[in-house]
Amino acid sequence: MGAIRTVGVVGGGAWGTALALTAARAGREVRLWARDTETVSNIRSRKQNQRYLPGITFDEDLNATSSLREIADADAILLVTPAQTTRALLAALKETGTVRGPVVLCAKGIEQTSGKLLSRILSEELPGVEPGVLSGPSFADDVARGLPTAVTVAANSAKTALSLCEALQSTCFRPYASIDVLGAQIGGALKNVLAIACGAVVGRKLGASAQAALTARGFAELTRLGTAMGAQGETLTGLSGLGDLVLTCSSTQSRNFSFGLRLGEGFMASELISAGGKLAEGAYSARVAVKLAQKHDIEVPICETVAQMIDADLSIDDALNTLMARPLKAETESL
Numbered sequence: 001m002g003a004i005r006t007v008g009v010v011g012g013g014a015w016g017t018a019l020a021l022t023a024a025r026a027g028r029e030v031r032l033w034a035r036d037t038e039t040v041s042n043i044r045s046r047k048q049n050q051r052y053l054p055g056i057t058f059d060e061d062l063n064a065t066s067s068l069r070e071i072a073d074a075d076a077i078l079l080v081t082p083a084q085t086t087r088a089l090l091a092a093l094k095e096t097g098t099v100r101g102p103v104v105l106c107a108k109g110i111e112q113t114s115g116k117l118l119s120r121i122l123s124e125e126l127p128g129v130e131p132g133v134l135s136g137p138s139f140a141d142d143v144a145r146g147l148p149t150a151v152t153v154a155a156n157s158a159k160t161a162l163s164l165c166e167a168l169q170s171t172c173f174r175p176y177a178s179i180d181v182l183g184a185q186i187g188g189a190l191k192n193v194l195a196i197a198c199g200a201v202v203g204r205k206l207g208a209s210a211q212a213a214l215t216a217r218g219f220a221e222l223t224r225l226g227t228a229m230g231a232q233g234e235t236l237t238g239l240s241g242l243g244d245l246v247l248t249c250s251s252t253q254s255r256n257f258s259f260g261l262r263l264g265e266g267f268m269a270s271e272l273i274s275a276g277g278k279l280a281e282g283a284y285s286a287r288v289a290v291k292l293a294q295k296h297d298i299e300v301p302i303c304e305t306v307a308q309m310i311d312a313d314l315s316i317d318d319a320l321n322t323l324m325a326r327p328l329k330a331e332t333e334s335l
């Protein structure tokens with residue numbers, strides 16, 4: 001592929017807007033598609049996305065539109081809507097008939113109904129279009145404000161990965177190239193589930209030691225399942241794996257951590273979900289992660305506990321008792 005001059009961004013939420021700003025700061029011509037017309041006019045007329053990035057005004061021109069046709073033929077497309085909407089949006093992009101790709105998957109999740117990673121959905125909906133993945137420790141608010149951030153950008157070929165990195169690099173945004181498309185997706189999807197567990201520990205005031213233990217044992221689950229699914233070890237210990245796990249398991253800025261925090265304070269998952277509120281992708285990925293682990297014969301007790309808190313309103317105290325009463329086992333396989 002040649003140099004990337006135009007970037008189309010699908011999704012006018014917090015992360016879509018932050019990545020559109022990133023591409024604009026890197027010197028690309030950006031077109032941003034948002035479903036909701038109020039967001040489009042807010043970005044166009046006031047250079048703000050008040051609904052998803054309150055308090056931030058930018059200088060960059062994002063050419064916001066509510067017509068997918070106007071962005072589908074860009075040199076590269078960043079797909080930045082919630083994971084469960086990926087298939088429908090790829091189908092809508094296909095209908096335009098003009099997608100040339102690559103399509104960079106920026107959501108962090110797994111399709112609930114099929115257990116498929118988003119790159120698999122791309123290959124089914126837009127066969128022949130090159131997949132990319134952008135993932136790593138990066139809060140939309142930090143990125144939109146121009147705070148320094150580093151992420152993993154993966155593609156099947158080093159050439160495409162490097163072209164995408166060049167298209168997004170700026171003084172405040174540093175992408176690292178990878179050819180582990182699968183591995184780069186797994187960390188982002190699983191860390192959201194594990195962040196819910198860490199949030200619950202903090203919400204229940206169980207102490208910093210418990211939070212650190214849960215993060216480390218969570219990383220053991222992420223590594224076991226990721227490796228079984230075919231991820232490279234270096235990807236799992238890199239920005240999109242360990243890096244994002246550490247960020248999300250330790251900050252109230254994370255929506256997944258905050259969702260867990262409320263669970264720890266005594267709210268039931270069903271109450272939080274029916275109240276709507278901010279997106280917590282881990283609530284959608286927990287059960288499907290457990291199913292994937294079962295398929296690969298891998299134990300993921302923390303993910304399983306989070307899934308039970310979400311599906312069956314398991315209380316934080318029952319969750320803790322279940323985890324602490326597990327039979328003793330070796331920390332590593334080499335005992």
Ligand SMILES: NC(=O)C1=CN([C@@H]2O[C@H](COP(=O)(O)OP(=O)(O)OC[C@H]3O[C@@H](n4cnc5c(N)ncnc54)[C@H](O)[C@@H]3O)[C@@H](O)[C@H]2O)C=CC1
Binds near residue numbers: 013278
């Ligand atoms: N916010 C962040 O800091 C980061 C978010 N992400 C990931 O990016 C993805 C999107 O997250 P955010 O932008 O933060 O969420 P958000 O809640 O801020 O925005 C979601 C956007 O998707 C749109 N949307 C929802 N359903 C849709 C549908 N059916 N069709 C079309 N558009 C639809 C909404 O209108 C909104 O513009 C998630 O998978 C998240 O895990 C990844 C890295 C950082």
Ligand SMILES: O=C(CO)COP(=O)(O)O
Binds near residue numbers: 248
């Ligand atoms: O993925 C993120 C940071 O890397 C954002 O996390 P939350 O979706 O939990 O806010």
